Amino acid sequence: MIKLTKEQLARFERNFKKSDGCWLWQGSVVSDRGGYGRFHIGKKSYRAHRLSWQVYMGEWPGDLFVCHKCDTPRCVNPDHLFLGTTTDNMRDMIRKGRKYDQSGENHPSNKLSEKDVFAIRNAHRNGISQADLHRQYGMSRAAICKIIQGKLWSHI
Numbered sequence: 001m002i003k004l005t006k007e008q009l010a011r012f013e014r015n016f017k018k019s020d021g022c023w024l025w026q027g028s029v030v031s032d033r034g035g036y037g038r039f040h041i042g043k044k045s046y047r048a049h050r051l052s053w054q055v056y057m058g059e060w061p062g063d064l065f066v067c068h069k070c071d072t073p074r075c076v077n078p079d080h081l082f083l084g085t086t087t088d089n090m091r092d093m094i095r096k097g098r099k100y101d102q103s104g105e106n107h108p109s110n111k112l113s114e115k116d117v118f119a120i121r122n123a124h125r126n127g128i129s130q131a132d133l134h135r136q137y138g139m140s141r142a143a144i145c146k147i148i149q150g151k152l153w154s155h156i
Contacts, residue, residue, distance in 0.1 A: 001059045002041070002051065012039055012051065022075040023052075029074065036073045052076035053083075065089045071096060103155055111139065117153045124148050 004012060015027035015037070025037030025048045037048030053066045056078035060066060067089050070080040084092065105113055112120075120133050130148065134141045146152040 002046065002054055004041075004051075004055060008041060009055065012048075012055065015039065015048070016076055018077075021077070022070055022072050022080060023077040024072070025049075025074040025076050034073045037076060048076050049073075049081060052078055053081050057081070067092055071098065104153060112137065112147075112153075114153075114156055117147055117156060120144065120147050 016023040016025050027048065028038050028040075030036045030038050030047070038045045039048050039051055040046075047066075049068065050060055050066045053060045061083070064083045064085060065088070067082050067084045068075055068080055069082060070077075072080070075081075104110065116137065120137065123133060124130065130141055130144045133139075134144045137144070139147075143152060
């Protein structure tokens, strides 16, 4: 956890204005990563929204994302932030229409439907060999094996 001195906190807070809405970061931004704010302490750079979480909400467990409810990368308002896993973050992006779901039938190189996947798994449970399924569906034996094991198409 990063502990800011009074001077560092004052410098941090000069980079935005508190309001009822987004607290937009006015300092430097990470130009190659969607415009997230960044704050420098010595030679180290920190994401402003992550630092805001730690300053106003407490410790940020590094294994979680600090996500934005408002979808504004420069926002550092702690009321607009929440902690989430990689999966939480991806689901939030998809739900808000910022990322196209490319799993299963939506994947650009998909060759199967969900109906096919259910049929493959059911056929194998009923004694059809992986070799026969690979020939029938035009999939590699490795892909058929992973479908049966639930490593591919794991969402169904």
